[in-house]
Amino acid sequence: MAKLKRWDFKQINRLHSKLLGLFISFVAIAALPLLVDSPYYVHLLIMVGMNSILAMTFILTLRTGFVSLANAAFWGVGAYALTLLVTRWDLSVWLALPASAVITGIVAFLVGIILVRNAGFAFLMLTALLGMVTVLVFGTFDVFGGYVGIVNIPAPEPIKLPFLPPIEFISKTPYYYLMVLLFIIVVAVLSTFYAAWSGRAWRAIDLSPHLAESLGINLFRYRLLAFVLASAVAGLMGGFYACYFGAVVPSTFDIFKTFYIHIYAILGGIGFAFLGPVIGSFIFTLVPEVLRITKEVEPIFTGLLLILLVMFLPDGLLSLLSLSRRPSHPGENMERIVRWIKASPRPRG
Amino acid sequence: MDLDVAESEILGLIGPNGAGKTTFFNVINGFLPPASGKVLFEGRDITGLKAHKIARLGVSRTFQATTLFMKISVLDNIFTGYHMSYKTSVWERLLRTPSALKEEERLKQEAMEIQKFMGLGPLKDEVAENLSHGHQRILGVCLALATHPKLLLLDEPLTGMNPVEIQTMVGLIKQIRSRGISIILVEHDIKAVMSLCDRIVVLNYGRKIAEGLPEEIRKNKKVVEAYLGKEES
Amino acid sequence: MTLEIVQLIVNGLGMGLIYVLLAVGFNLILSIPRIFFIAYGEFYLLGAYVTWAMMARWKQPFLLSLILAVLVPALLGAITYRLIFQRIQYSERRFLANAAAAIGLMMVLKQAALLVFGTESRGLPSVFPGILKFAGVTISVEKVVLILFALAVALGLYFILQKTNIGRAMRAVSFRADVASLQGVNPNRMYLATMVLGCAISGFAGGIMAPVFAISPSMGAVILPVMFIIMLGGTGSMLGAVVGGLILGMTIAFGQYFIGSGVAQIILYAVIGIIIFFRPGGLFGQAEEMGL
Numbered sequence: 001m002a003k004l005k006r007w008d009f010k011q012i013n014r015l016h017s018k019l020l021g022l023f024i025s026f027v028a029i030a031a032l033p034l035l036v037d038s039p040y041y042v043h044l045l046i047m048v049g050m051n052s053i054l055a056m057t058f059i060l061t062l063r064t065g066f067v068s069l070a071n072a073a074f075w076g077v078g079a080y081a082l083t084l085l086v087t088r089w090d091l092s093v094w095l096a097l098p099a100s101a102v103i104t105g106i107v108a109f110l111v112g113i114i115l116v117r118n119a120g121f122a123f124l125m126l127t128a129l130l131g132m133v134t135v136l137v138f139g140t141f142d143v144f145g146g147y148v149g150i151v152n153i154p155a156p157e158p159i160k161l162p163f164l165p166p167i168e169f170i171s172k173t174p175y176y177y178l179m180v181l182l183f184i185i186v187v188a189v190l191s192t193f194y195a196a197w198s199g200r201a202w203r204a205i206d207l208s209p210h211l212a213e214s215l216g217i218n219l220f221r222y223r224l225l226a227f228v229l230a231s232a233v234a235g236l237m238g239g240f241y242a243c244y245f246g247a248v249v250p251s252t253f254d255i256f257k258t259f260y261i262h263i264y265a266i267l268g269g270i271g272f273a274f275l276g277p278v279i280g281s282f283i284f285t286l287v288p289e290v291l292r293i294t295k296e297v298e299p300i301f302t303g304l305l306l307i308l309l310v311m312f313l314p315d316g317l318l319s320l321l322s323l324s325r326r327p328s329h330p331g332e333n334m335e336r337i338v339r340w341i342k343a344s345p346r347p348r349g
Numbered sequence: 350m351d352l353d354v355a356e357s358e359i360l361g362l363i364g365p366n367g368a369g370k371t372t373f374f375n376v377i378n379g380f381l382p383p384a385s386g387k388v389l390f391e392g393r394d395i396t397g398l399k400a401h402k403i404a405r406l407g408v409s410r411t412f413q414a415t416t417l418f419m420k421i422s423v424l425d426n427i428f429t430g431y432h433m434s435y436k437t438s439v440w441e442r443l444l445r446t447p448s449a450l451k452e453e454e455r456l457k458q459e460a461m462e463i464q465k466f467m468g469l470g471p472l473k474d475e476v477a478e479n480l481s482h483g484h485q486r487i488l489g490v491c492l493a494l495a496t497h498p499k500l501l502l503l504d505e506p507l508t509g510m511n512p513v514e515i516q517t518m519v520g521l522i523k524q525i526r527s528r529g530i531s532i533i534l535v536e537h538d539i540k541a542v543m544s545l546c547d548r549i550v551v552l553n554y555g556r557k558i559a560e561g562l563p564e565e566i567r568k569n570k571k572v573v574e575a576y577l578g579k580e581e582s
Numbered sequence: 583m584t585l586e587i588v589q590l591i592v593n594g595l596g597m598g599l600i601y602v603l604l605a606v607g608f609n610l611i612l613s614i615p616r617i618f619f620i621a622y623g624e625f626y627l628l629g630a631y632v633t634w635a636m637m638a639r640w641k642q643p644f645l646l647s648l649i650l651a652v653l654v655p656a657l658l659g660a661i662t663y664r665l666i667f668q669r670i671q672y673s674e675r676r677f678l679a680n681a682a683a684a685i686g687l688m689m690v691l692k693q694a695a696l697l698v699f700g701t702e703s704r705g706l707p708s709v710f711p712g713i714l715k716f717a718g719v720t721i722s723v724e725k726v727v728l729i730l731f732a733l734a735v736a737l738g739l740y741f742i743l744q745k746t747n748i749g750r751a752m753r754a755v756s757f758r759a760d761v762a763s764l765q766g767v768n769p770n771r772m773y774l775a776t777m778v779l780g781c782a783i784s785g786f787a788g789g790i791m792a793p794v795f796a797i798s799p800s801m802g803a804v805i806l807p808v809m810f811i812i813m814l815g816g817t818g819s820m821l822g823a824v825v826g827g828l829i830l831g832m833t834i835a836f837g838q839y840f841i842g843s844g845v846a847q848i849i850l851y852a853v854i855g856i857i858i859f860f861r862p863g864g865l866f867g868q869a870e871e872m873g874l
Binding site for chain 1: 378379380399400401404405409410412416417418419420421425428429430432433435442443445492493495496
């Protein structure tokens with residue numbers, strides 16, 4: 001690793017700009033709920049966080065060459081897992097949250113062993129089937145509450161900290177911080193996998209499956225890994241959703257939600273594992289608000305947006321900034337953004 | 350079709366187009382199952398094993414069409430070849446323990462050495478698709494070498510190269526052999542085949558029609574017929 | 583008991599033929615311009631609603647309504663192809679882009695239909711009232727007419743695709759567009775023609791089922807079973823589409839009667855999943871690489 005030389009200003013600037021960026025975003029994110037007055041906007045931010053993570057999971061499986069249509073289904077599995085654990089077996093929500101991720105991961109593993117063996121198109125169809133069957137299963141069997149769903153899912157139990165009043169999950173703000181925490185955890189876990197040998201294997205499979213195989217990379221194993229990991233993360237989000245919303249209904253987790261998840265990812269740019277989904281879901285969630293698009297017109301807006309994107313900007317919004325999809329060193333994209341910000345015209349004093 | 354390769358031997362495999370040479374490689378490699386018969390490697394039956402398992406056993410190959418990880422750098426390409434060489438456990442690698450990081454350094458160094466060995470040193474950060482054709486073919490061989498193979502299958506490594514590049518590649522192949530690696534070489538450039546190979550096998554329509562030392566093959570009537578077509582009577 | 587079974591068969595046949603038409607049309611658009619046209623169900627809906635508007639609002643005769651039910655979706659299909667899909671045909675990742683655009687289109691059309699036509703289901707007075715009775719079996723005349731119409735169109739399609747020049751041109755383009763263009767066929771025109779034909783079929787299906795079954799704003803969801811028919815029968819295989827459609831129709835008719843639609847659907851999907859797993863190309867199709 002290159003040592004930080006005292007006189008290497010370029011390197012120091014690079015490091016400083018990264019740290020500065022991190023610090024600013026940290027403060028901004030932490031302060032957000034205080035700046036924003038209405039709980040509705042806090043809710044929107046929470047949804048942005050959740051949707052961007054769901055979009056990240058889509059990109060994870062996409063990186064191994066497989067398009068999955070089951071994203072919302074695993075989201076649902078996690079939601080129902082937490083719901084049943086908490087309502088039927090009186091498990092604490094704090095235990096049920098990680099449990100929902102684990103359970104979804106196990107389900108994904110069992111299903112994945114069968115599904116991941118296939119070629120890309122078969123995988124697509126099978127995950128579409130999976131998506132439909134999951135919703136059907138949730139709706140048909142009474143243990144899941146049928147098509148009406150299950151309501152009155154309790155909120156997470158209050159956190160008791162020493163010297164401070166307990167944090168109760170009544171208003172939306174505590175949920176916001178919980179989402180931020182989960183977000184950080186998910187991004188940390190995913191980046192670890194991406195940066196390590198597993199990420200290199202995924203990249204190899206994405207670029208040339210044949211070559212990867214002849215270099216000893218077990219395609220099935222790494223695709224399965226991506227699939228299970230993505231699904232477990234989606235399940236975690238499902239668990240959060242269940243205790244945040246307080247109710248689960250099968251129709252929430254249908255294939256249309258999966259399409260929306262894809263849209264968040266495509267909007268931002270599928271070349272970007274983290275930044276793309278965040279930007280995509282941010283813009284998608286907030287722009288309709290700004291434009292005051294009503295619920296009735298929203299699908300038309302979304303549909304048109306998707307069509308225009310695919311026609312004119314297939315690499316997503318981030319491609320406008322001509323950021324490299326595969327930065328040659330970590331932080332290169334961040335540097336480019338900072339440079340772009342610095343380069344915008346400013347009045348000379 | 351029946352042949353064998355000894356250690357440190359360069360075996361040439363020639364034949365007219367469509368004779369089945371690449372198919373043969375695909376069978377050995379694990380991409381295709383054989384219609385009949387067996388493939389034995391170091392005494393072990395590897396017929397029908399999946400390609401990545403066969404790679405783990407020490408069989409590596411290059412492809413007829415330049416096959417690389419186009420969008421990443423030369424160094425990253427070769428580094429991917431070291432996938433099988435990790436000795437640390439999965440957990441150590443995920444948690445980025447010092448031993449895992451040290452191993453990554455070590456493998457990176459090895460990748461750089463192979464680069465230098467093959468003459469690609471100065472290009473290490475260049476994106477693969479920007480390389481010249483000749484360099485790309487060489488990179489393909491680097492990738493195959495990164496897996497520490499015992500047997501290397503080279504599928505037409507000299508295609509589309511100018512005489513200078515051909516010289517370089519021929520020299521490199523000889524150096525690879527001197528490291529103790531056996532090579533099966535499929536090539537159309539007869540001169541190179543004659544100068545490099547210890548033995549030659551000739552295929553036509555999926556069948557072996559001749560086998561022997563280069564001198565014998567040159568004189569073999571069946572081989573000439575296969576390439577030029579039967580003489581008009 | 584046998585009477586009920588015959589009844590179920592007729593019902594299954596009626597619904598099944600609708601599925602067959604839709605599956606064939608969907609397959610056409612999938613194989614030739616390579617669009618995974620998930621918006622297809624909305625054209626079916628459009629055909630049904632046009633028929634309804636013509637007959638219930640403007641009191642037009644059935645035949646005229648049916649003609650419009652075919653023309654309006656066909657025209658809309660042509661417009662969307664020209665505006666949207668034509669641009670995508672020569673780009674990278676064409677299949678994914680087509681599919682994504684189709685999803686967007688579906689959203690727009692679905693919501694637009696909801697806004698224009700309202701949320702309640704509609705019905706039409708029967709065009710061919712009356713019941714046939716023979717051998718103790720009761721069938722409504724309109725179901726028989728539906729079956730006959732559908733069969734006629736299906737056969738007509740077969741004829742067009744197999745015997746006419748334009749049909750051959752279409753099939754050539756689905757096979758190898760570049761080679762076909764060397765033969766003087768303009769692939770883009772064929773794509774447009776296929777879209778028009780496909781959407782016309784969809785509108786027709788909506789038109790003939792309108793007097794027989796209920797019309798609702800969520801009718802477009804029929805595309806989901808149709809997708810699975812294609813998967814089951816094999817993408818690119820017309821025979822597969824036909825067989826699949828009939829099987830689906832029968833299964834739903836029998837399943838609803840004997841088991842109850844929820845469980846029946848789950849079982850059906852599980853079976854489809856198993857079949858796809860063992861034969862990714864479907865029952866009849868060749869496993870086509872869709873270029874993902």
